[in-house]
Amino acid sequence: MTLGVNIDHVAVLREARRVNAPDILQAMYVAIEAGADQITIHLREDRRHIHDTDAYRIAKLSRIPVNLECSINEEIIDIVCDIKPHRATLVPEKREEVTTEGGLDIASNKERTKKAIHNLTESEISVSLFIDPDITAIDLAKEVGADMVELHTGAYSNIFATLYSNLAASHHRIETLQKDRETLKRMLHRSLDELKTAAEYATGLGLEVAAGHGLNYQNVHNINAITAITELNIGQSIVARSVFTGLDKAVREMKALLNA
Numbered sequence: 001m002t003l004g005v006n007i008d009h010v011a012v013l014r015e016a017r018r019v020n021a022p023d024i025l026q027a028m029y030v031a032i033e034a035g036a037d038q039i040t041i042h043l044r045e046d047r048r049h050i051h052d053t054d055a056y057r058i059a060k061l062s063r064i065p066v067n068l069e070c071s072i073n074e075e076i077i078d079i080v081c082d083i084k085p086h087r088a089t090l091v092p093e094k095r096e097e098v099t100t101e102g103g104l105d106i107a108s109n110k111e112r113t114k115k116a117i118h119n120l121t122e123s124e125i126s127v128s129l130f131i132d133p134d135i136t137a138i139d140l141a142k143e144v145g146a147d148m149v150e151l152h153t154g155a156y157s158n159i160f161a162t163l164y165s166n167l168a169a170s171h172h173r174i175e176t177l178q179k180d181r182e183t184l185k186r187m188l189h190r191s192l193d194e195l196k197t198a199a200e201y202a203t204g205l206g207l208e209v210a211a212g213h214g215l216n217y218q219n220v221h222n223i224n225a226i227t228a229i230t231e232l233n234i235g236q237s238i239v240a241r242s243v244f245t246g247l248d249k250a251v252r253e254m255k256a257l258l259n260a
């Protein structure tokens with residue numbers, strides 16, 4: 001299992017004061033030294049964390065592959081074609097959302113997605129689509145010409161956190177998951193099954209399969225056990241842990257879990 005370390009949240013902290021600390025390039029170098037297999041960043045339309053200059057410098061200076069997440073907005077795709085990361089992961093984007101909620105709706109954006117993939121491929125950038133673990137979405141990803149899919153693990157992570165962390169006792173509890181533990185356990189089981197089935201189905205179509213969103217030190221083992229998934233992109237939990245341990249240790253601890 002390879003680890004893409006998403007360093008967006010280092011930029012979130014920097015943007016809280018609009019200064020240059022913590023330095024995003026230092027985060028990149030530390031993550032690489034600690035064993036990251038890939039650097040993942042998201043160039044959002046509202047530039048709320050990663051800015052164009054960050055993306056250009058990271059793509060130029062990283063000695064490991066760079067996975068640049070972006071929307072299918074034409075202006076953004078043109079910039080990504082110019083930045084030339086190793087891979088672009090197309091994600092849905094809503095300005096008002098806190099983070100990427102749900103996978104790309106390919107069916108409603110088929111022509112725009114196809115065009116984005118065409119332009120990126122012409123620029124020799126491989127393309128992954130961030131989708132829900134859903135067979136129809138995988139068929140569409142194949143049809144529009146993606147090389148890879150990244151399965152959204154947000155639903156699994158939310159159920160896991162409600163069952164096995166103190167989230168439900170906090171002000172961030174998820175109201176739709178206020179259910180009894182047996183129901184939640186069944187939901188968790190079903191969600192893992194969906195991820196496994198989707199990953200195997202995508203592999204069968206010749207697509208590479210990654211997964212990510214909400215993965216952390218407690219919940220990653222179940223996803224790590226799905227052999228059809230070969231890459232995980234993890235950000236918030238690693239950067240959150242690094243506040244107490246330093247980024248080097250936080251990345252090493254996640255790598256150790258993936259190698260276990």
Ligand code: PXP
Pocket residue numbers: 006008042069089091099100130150211212213214215233234235236237
């Ligand atoms: N993969 C994709 C496509 C994402 O959009 C994100 C969030 O930016 C991640 C992985 C990482 O999610 P998290 O920060 O919850 O680990």
